Amino acid sequence: MTQKTWRIGVAGLGTVGGGLLQFLSDRPDFAPAGDRAVVTAVSARNRSRPRPVDISGLAWFDDPVALASSPDIDIFVELVGGSDGPAKAAVEAALKAGKPVVTANKALIAEHGAELAVLAETAGVPLLFEAAVMGGTPAVKMLREAMVGDDVSALAGILNGTCNFILSEMEAKGRGFKEVLADAQALGYAEADPTMDVGGFDAAHKISILAALAFGCAPNYAAAEIEGIDQVEQLDITLAKDLGYRIRLIASTEKTDDGVAVRVHPSLVAFGHPLAETRGATNALFIEGSRIGRIFLQGPGAGAGPTAAAVAADIADVMTASRRPVFQSPAAILAPFIAVAPTRRVGKAYLRLLVKDQPGVIAAVSETLAGSGVSIDSFLQKPVEDAGGVPIVLTTHAIAESVLTDAIDRLERLDVVIERPRLLRIARI
Template sequence: MSQTIRVGLAGVGTVGAGVLKILETNGDLIAARCGRRIAVTAVSARDRTKDRGIDLSGVAWEDDPRALAVRDDVDVVVEVMGGANGAALETVEAALGAGKDVVTANKALIATHGTRLATLAEDRGLALAFEAAVAGGIPVIKALKEGLAANRIDRVYGILNGTCNYILSDMETSGRAFELVLREAQALGYAEADPTFDVGGIDTAHKLAILAAVAFGMPVNFDAVHVEGIEQVSAEDIAFARELGYRIKLLGMARRRGDGVDQRVHPCMVPLGAPIADVDGVENAVVTEGDAVGRTILVGRGAGEGPTASAVVADLVDIARGLRLPVFGQPVGTLSDVAPIDIAERVGVYYLRLTVVDKPGVMAAITTTLARHEVSIDQMIQRGRAPGAAVPVVIITHETREAEMQAALAEISAFDTVREAPHLIRVVGS
């Protein structure tokens, strides 16, 4: 068996500890599969005294991860600190500059700086691997770069954040409000103390930008992703969705349209029976559509110590085997700049929930406004009668253009008979 691959581990939190455990528990199996042993020789983390439940006595310790990145006894740097800038970015840059291969689980880093870092890696003949950055233990990056390499991918979408999926699933089964379920998710460790990146859709957008780059052979363009979170989804919306034959999911969606690419993150009403409608709890699902293979679906755990660490070690195994593919599946110099498509150009079906004063003429004013903007109504639900009181009205439209839908809502929101901001959720077909 040839020389051991020596790993410098920057970050010994949940994922870093998971990497150490897998390499210890499955070390012989991994060595047999890749023909070389993989061993952590040095680590870096902020707190040396923290009990991580693992023995670090046999490895060197660096307080500064940038020093770790240039050590002579490190062949590969694993960055699992997180954050788009600061120490994470500087550590990866230092590693590549020192001729070290890099494995990272950092979706914010790749979504923000991926194209430039890929250029640095490829210019030096180095690996920059990030399977763990998207969908945890689901091998979607490898699937796109290898298993689906013969296909022109026209669409990639899915559930990319387990926190949001857990919250929406629990809201549906329990009927509880978003805020209550979020607090429980935080108590269970499914949501961070500051959940903004998760529930606000940013985490999903980072992952979608990476998926789109690999799927479509384009530079990463996080700024082109339209982002909405789940904060405004109510238990009432979820109940109406179920009544209408849908479930609400936060989806990240990227699609080729002519010479452009549409990248969006927002809540969607997914038909019952669609491939991802039944993906519940903290699980993720990624759907791809290729011209030769058709639709493929990958489902599994999208976060956590074990799944994410598994993906990190899988990248280490590739490096140990000598497999260094182009970072985004094809050389950076061949990536094509693609025009982003604004969400205003979307054409589709919409769910609209209004809270209006129950009195004559209100619905006539709403339907007239919608019609003036070429928005036609497919279904409407209006519960009972309560003259003078505020009541919910739910509308499902026929296909219409996003720009027209938003213009109509802007007018309707200004009506003195509309008592709260309209709730709009886009309906998807599959």
């Protein structure tokens, strides 16, 4: 059999693009069919910036859109990033030119995946994005390929390594969010502008993509309910620990008769649960299916080596002519995403109140909760130095979010309650 050489065009030569250049330079014959993958053309902003391999012999494009539609490449790899701008324009150009596209761009796929899937399937070319979720850990292929024989009902996981690193450090060192964030930035775990990560938006992009793959609907990032970790206080980490829980940023999605819910919340996870024991920048995901049962995936969610390996796996799929719809169904008949209203969520919760140190407080709080229909599971009152009041923590039995919000509004109006009670969800999975 003659060996074919696939010409790869790579836009974006940063962490992931640099890792891919290095990998394909070392292992051009990595793909199972025995063909070769060779980077022949590249695009980045700064041509003179040093790269992990010598790019002087490669065709250079200032404009990634021009690279994407170049007749001299067989596969276009987008590693620029960003939901819009040059990344989107280049991917669109490649698909319109009939080129297979591989990308690591979660923002692009979560926000524009449905329209890009139409372009890809109209052109009859693959659009692959394994590296967009959990970096080197194969969550996308798991749902798109290995689990098509099952009906997935729910997913829940830790999809942002920066947040997990920060929460793990806050717990281990007893330090506040801002101090730990500064450390994470110094160590390169967090960006100079950490909003996408700590605001929960990055995790929301990823879980929106996984929801689309799991449930065969169009991705709908706009419907995601998003809360980041920037309001998580050391006090809550300590009190949650006293109750037997760790706080993790949990991205979850489930399908019910009402539709699909996609959520990102700092949540309590019981000690011993694999998500509670996932520390540092590691990612983890539970997949719940009706026939296979539960699957747990854990691994690196970022970094040049792992992420480039996932990009390479997609390149190999193109080379071996693996052909599937971009999501679970052909784009033309992809089910619409029907969002479940946040108020319809039912789950257990943690409420932390800061109250005045005076008699009758517990009775007032208990009566208000009972009056709202909230049933208490556990209760903890603990003096904490410098807390600005007496913290009271309680966990509830499963309850509708609307009932809980009403109870919080009522508690906040009590004279003895110093600030709006803090709500954290208790992870279901």
